[in-house]
Amino acid sequence: QQQVKQSPQSLIVQKGGISIINCAYENTAFDYFPWYQQFPGKGPALLIAIRPDVSEKKEGRFTISFNKSAKQFSLHIMDSQPGDSATYFCAASSRRDNLFFGTGTRLTVIP
């Protein structure tokens, strides 16, 4: 059973546009929600993370929105650039559990 459900599977966005990736979870004990960026042949790199005491966290062009009641969180990439083309993974964990990853979203930003 997939603990974290991620959508869409792939996404194509024009340069300068907004990329939005969504994730949903069921386990209300989850209290840590990171996003990772992965380029081909490389390991995932931590992009941004949020804990449920805030509803939004912004770092540069990347923003996490968190809706605790809906058990959903999303990544917004503002002013998307071709260099942002990569696979993005959401994940979730609790103090008792290790990280559970979504299945990934392949983002392509068209120049």
Added chain:
Amino acid sequence: DGGITQSPKYLFRKEGQNVTLSCEQNLNHDAMYWYRQDPGQGLRLIYYSQIVNDFQKGDIAEGYSVSREKKESFPLTVTSAQKNPTAFYLCASSSRTNEKGNQPQHFGDGTRLSIL
């Protein structure tokens, strides 16, 4: 530079052969993890270790073994019992969970294992 080093980058296994993937970190992290990545399935946890000389099975431990004799090293052996070993293997490390909660995991650049 602090980081996680995985070697080799590419590895080939013959039928009935055990192979060992290396993972070394100089981040002074207590916890280390092994994940398997297959297309369309995200990352799945194989084994993890919170402290030296102790480790636990993850979700897909069958056909794999690990050891944690040193804080810096967490090698993974893919045994002949693993019938479908072709995948991208990722090692990660993190500080131990503290009063703030779980800590970020940092990943190496992976080893791609293929069957000959």
